[in-house]
Amino acid sequence: MITPLSNKGLLLAALLFSASSIQAEEHKARAVINAWDRAVLSGELAARITSLPKRPGESFNKGDLLVGLDCALYEAQAGKVAAEHTAARVKLDNARQLNELRSIGSLDVALAQSEYAQTQAELRIARINTQRCRIKAPYNGKVVTVLVNQHENIRQQQELIEIVADQRLEAEVVVPATWLSWLQPAMPLTLQIDETGARVEATIAAISPAIDPVSQTLLLRAELTPSAALMPGMSATAYFTTDSTQ
Structure with missing residues (x-):
C-alpha cells in the first residue's frame, strides 16, 4: 500500500528536484600565453660588435650588457x-x-x-x-634569439637581439560575443596547456570593448598564477564554469 506524501514531503521533493536541475555548465575557448614585455632590440649606431655575452635561453637582469659595440x-x-x-x-x-x-x-x-x-x-x-655603444637589458628576462654574430659590422636600426620577460605572463582568450551575457572581470577560469597538459588557474583581467564584426568574437585578457611550467607562445584551452541558469 502506497502512503500519499504529506504537504511537507511534497515541498521537500520539489526543492530537491529544483536544486538538482541547477547544474554547473562548462564553456571552452582557445587561448594563447603571451609575455607582457617582449622586444627586438636594434642598434642605434653603425659599428662593429665586440661583445655578445648572452646566448638564446640564458637569463639576464635589468641593466646587464646584452650587446657591446666598438666605441x-x-x-x-x-x-x-x-x-x-x-x-x-x-x-x-x-x-x-x-x-x-x-x-x-x-x-x-x-x-x-x-x-x-x-x-x-x-x-x-x-x-x-x-x-649607445652598450645595449643593456631594460628588464629581467631571457634571450629568445640572437640575430647577429660577434665581429660583424651593423648598420643603424638593424635588429640585434630578441628578449622576453618570461615571469610576467598573461593569456589572451578568444570567446564568442554571446558570452557577454555572463562574462565579467575577475571571473575565474582554468587553462589546460596543450604542450604540457598542465592546468593553470587564472582570472579575467579585462574584456575587449569591441567585438569583431566578422567572427562575432571578442578578446579577453587573463591574469595567470605564476608558474615555472609556462612559456610565452604556448597554446591552451580555457574552461569557464557557470550555472546553467546563466
Missing part, C-alpha cells in the same frame, strides 16, 4: 668635442672679463655665449653616442 670612434669624437667645449668656456669667461673692462662690446659676449652653448649641446650628443 673607439665615438669616444674619440666625444674627446674632441669635450676639448672644444673647454675652449669655448675659457673664451666666454675671457669675453665677460673684457666686457667688464669695456674692452669689447656686449655683442662679443653674446657670440661667445652662443658658441659655448653649441659646444655644450654637441658634447651631450657625443656622450649619448658613447652610451
